[in-house]
Amino acid sequence: MPSNHGVAYMGTGKVEVQSIDFPKLELREQKRKCHHGVILKVVSTNICGSDQHMVRGRTTAPQGLILGHEITGEVIETGRDVEFIKKGDIVSVPFNIACGRCANCKEGKTGICLNVNPARPGAAYGYVDMGGWVGGQAEYVMVPYADFNLLKFPDRDQAMAKIKDLTLLSDIFPTGYHGAVSAGVGPGATVYVAGAGPVGLACAASCHLLGAAVVIVGDLNKERLAQARRFGCETVDVSKSATVQEQIENILGVPEVDCAIDCVGFEARGCGHNHSKEVPAQVLNSVMEITKAGGAIGIPGLYVTGDPGAVDEAAKVGSLSIRIGLGWAKSHTFVTGQCPVMRYHRRLMMAILHDKIKIAKATNVQVISLKGAPKGYTDFDKGAARKYVIDPHGMIKA
Template identity: 75%
Template sequence: MSSPSNRGVVFKGPGKVAIESIAFPELALGKRKCDHGVILKVITTNICGSDQHMVRGRTTAPEGLVLGHEITGVIVEAGRDVEFLNVGDVCSVPFNIACGRCRNCKSGLTGICLNVNPARPGAAYGYVDMGGWVGGQAEYVMVPYADFNLLKFPNADQAMEKIRDLTLLSDIFPTGFHGCVTAGVGPGSTVYIAGAGPVGLAAAASAHLLGAACVIVGDMIDDRLEQARSFGCETIDLKKDMPMEDQLEAILGEREVDCFVDCVGFEAHGCGCNHSHEAPATVLNSAMQVTRAGGSIGIPGLYVTEDPGAVDDAAKVGALSMRFGLGWAKSHSFHTGQCPVMKYHRNLMQAILFEKIDIAKAVNVQMINLDQAPKGYADFDGGAAKKFVIDPHGSVAA
């Protein structure tokens, strides 16, 4: 009996993705069986800004890579060693692939699992240098270590009703929340969010959930700033040739914030009259400039070790010109790295199910079908104030 067909979003070189037939997933890791894995029929799979870095040609991603690390699906096959999940369960897939057995996983550091990527700690689906795992912007995908990795939703019908929100649990909602937690956001705090892309908007919504008194979002795209204002954020237009401290003072009455969250990363551009020029350290330097002494800076925005499209030779290997002495002098705390999704996703699921947050509305989820993915990538690259979510089987539309 032949396997069902499968199609996925494939990276074809800088600026190009295509929908192609790909192999149907097997419960296998190389030549050995993957009895701890499951095969999911994908319900939703999202386009991420991290994917966009690869598609722009700003990483060493190989052509032919099946993209996608933000996955929600229903189990259609389970390996022999899967004990606590069943065929038919609807689950969220953390973008981190984690074994659950190594010292980092046992400490809750699932973003830097030691056993799932021969090249370095940490792995993800469909991403450069992250272990070679097949991505989930597809109709079907294999998930290893399923009992440990997957978050089962309590009720499948309820999950489908809330799927536009729940699909964000695989990455951007926990990532934005993690950025805020590591920046020290809490009741009454003032927060600056750098970047109003989907992760920045998710961080802003998370800051509200955590009780921030004032959430300020900075960006250069008018539609994204308008989206941030739609759920109660103050905004700063970084195209203006006006010092950020002056703009903060106009909002807060003071020139610093308690907490700073970098949701931009290494493709940052200079502010004001230099906004068309790339300046990869500009957000980090701004963070040290406008965060109060003793404050914390959360950095969920992506920084890379290899960037072939960087503005200079130093940036091509991730060496940025930071004014680190200022951060040292102000006793700042910096928190970097991938979000350990499992640390947060169950509680954030509860916040969604009990309607404590409307995260899909905050990030402006736009549903598309699999064949519309190339246009979704193009629109996202053009600065659309939307989070594109692919519905590969038409199950959400139905």
């Protein structure tokens, strides 16, 4: 049996590559065989901003948790009940773990499956409070409900040629796209995307794919704002003394947009002179100010129910000072929660395969080894304008 190594969270600011058990076709929590699962040799697995929340100590994640919910792999073993996925297939793994059988799954709400997490609806690989599933920042990983969950790429050689783009189908591309769709982005729309991290950049690229006329990306990080400009976005530097509204007016001639997307989440910082201070509800309140009356706001940015590092007691349990009265007065629509990846990933795959979008270029993918994962976490935490993709087996060509 091959060895296996994975990236483990070992406390605030610390991750390390450890020797871990080789996966088995079994459900550890339920102590029974997983005949509907497969074992994957991991082709690529990505570092996500959501992982960084845990590594910064901003969740209740336990030490020893094997990280990684963005997984693309080659099937090397299938369970007895798997019919349509075969050994040798290259597949994308939605970060949502879903059974395909419950009421929510049958309604397409795979981000809140009722059968994969005993604590609450919804599960993910390698994530706090998400069902205890082993993460995929590893050499090998087990995936349950394979026939339902996995997206098989139609041609192996084509998939490997475009793997830097296709690896983003497991999370950030569908998540960014979901934020844009939730906000009502369409042809001719003016859009504000808060946050120029990988999800924000994926969202901005998705807005272009959906036909937006102007996409404005806001952030504090000048390197990330420069990356947004490289593929045609306008930018707002929220560290400047000019308000977001004023900067938007300089771009559009009016101080508001049709749609807005929060790709920052609960670790938001203030604007202008206040930008060094954490203000958890900053983005939510800001996007209500700059979104037109009757507009919609997509919120793919992560908000948690437990944040031990929060700035105040209320925020530690996810209670934020949101100006809901403003959103009510402007008849805003809000869409929150995990992206239901399976709603979008097949068509987004086709957009990649047929060269309708260069999502790896937009998010500035950088491939690293499994051994290089700790440094990738460190550099990402410092604000590097890159999407780090881990290549555990050296399968990705330069």
